[in-house]
Amino acid sequence: MSNSATGRATIPQTVWAARGRHTGPATEDVVRRTLRRRKENGDIDDFAEPSAPEESGHLIFEARWQVGGTVTVRARLTLVPRQRRLGEHEWTLVAEAERQWDESWPSPATRFWPEGGTPLGYDGDWDHHPTVEDLRYRQVNALPEDDKEMRHRLRDAAREAWCVNLVVHEAMTPDEDGRQPLARLLPPGLRHRVLEHRAAPQQFRAVNWALKDLGVEVPRGGAVLLPPDPAPDGYEAHEHSVRSVFLDGSEPTELFSALRHFAALRRPMPRGMEEALADLRDNWTLLTLQEQLERERRRVTMYAEALEAMTKSRDLYRQAAEDAHEALVAYRDTPSGPALPQQRPGTRQPSPLQQLTRTFERFRFTGKGSLPAPGPKASPADDGPQGTEDTQGTESTQGTESTDRQA
Incomplete structure (x- = not known):
């Protein structure tokens, strides 16, 4: 078995909780009779039977009473059908007091269930373990x-x-x-x-x-x-x-x-208790007039806060829309600058490094000697013979200069 409770909510000291099973017939009638008798005797202040979702098949009972003179206890009993043919029900009972629970206070189980047997013979069959x-x-x-x-x-x-x-x-x-x-x-x-x-x-x-x-x-x-x-x-x-x-x-x-x-x-x-406690706190219906007034005040405050948040959100949205509209108008009124040359698709502009490299290349070749000045372009008819004579003259001159050096 596990030996750590890390990550689990703990049972509040103000809560009394129990589970069980009623094996006799007419379970809801037993609870109604007990609550009615308790109210007549002054053991509880009031009780109610809130409606539950029809598809769940659950029955819910609420009761409120005083302990210690001034401490209010609110309790909710939930009946879940187990074997409809036999009328058997599992029950869950969660009670919460306004301060830490005192062991001398009456058991909440006896507010909903009879303490002993009755002439009917089956009223006392509520104390069975829920699963074993x-x-x-x-x-x-x-x-x-x-x-x-x-x-x-x-x-x-x-x-x-x-x-x-x-x-x-x-x-x-x-x-x-x-x-x-x-x-x-x-x-x-x-x-x-x-x-x-x-x-x-x-x-x-x-x-x-x-x-x-x-x-x-x-x-x-x-x-x-x-x-x-x-x-x-x-x-x-x-x-x-x-x-x-x-x-x-x-x-x-x-x-x-x-x-x-x-x-x-x-x-x-344990499993199921946290949900049962939340159900008691969030869906409680047995309210006094003062509690109803306080609940309505809290509801009005909640609605007012929600309306204020919606108003602020609407104002912020409107301001953002106006700012966006002004920015769009200003953009449209701005004169356009000089058009940039369009680049042919598929071509890439040389990077600055590439341009610098090409510049150095030109300086390197220029440093070896001055380049000949460009002359007039010869016509195609004069290219052949003139080119031959120039070539021969050049070769003859180069041969003479070579003989003179050797002498």
């Missing part, structure tokens, strides 16, 4: 007897987990109180974010073999918190394991301390 079968949040989940199946279950539960996976090894077979889930002893803000796995006394070696891929191990009779994939920065396995957990119904103080430390880490957002 036979895992539930509010129950003790015994690990399979088969080693490979155990390994796959723990690996799949830890991958891109929205919850905290807790593995507990029973040192001995617990009594009735010890068989109760430890999550019921947690504060409300952590209760529905913990998935508890139990290994029987004889499964000690098997469970550590199954945990080998995750880089952790559970002490005999102790517990360990599984790192998500990718692991948060600052996660150390030894800081999130407890050597002894007494399953006698008492509160495991050391284990809960490690769990709070784990929940406070800057954990990277």
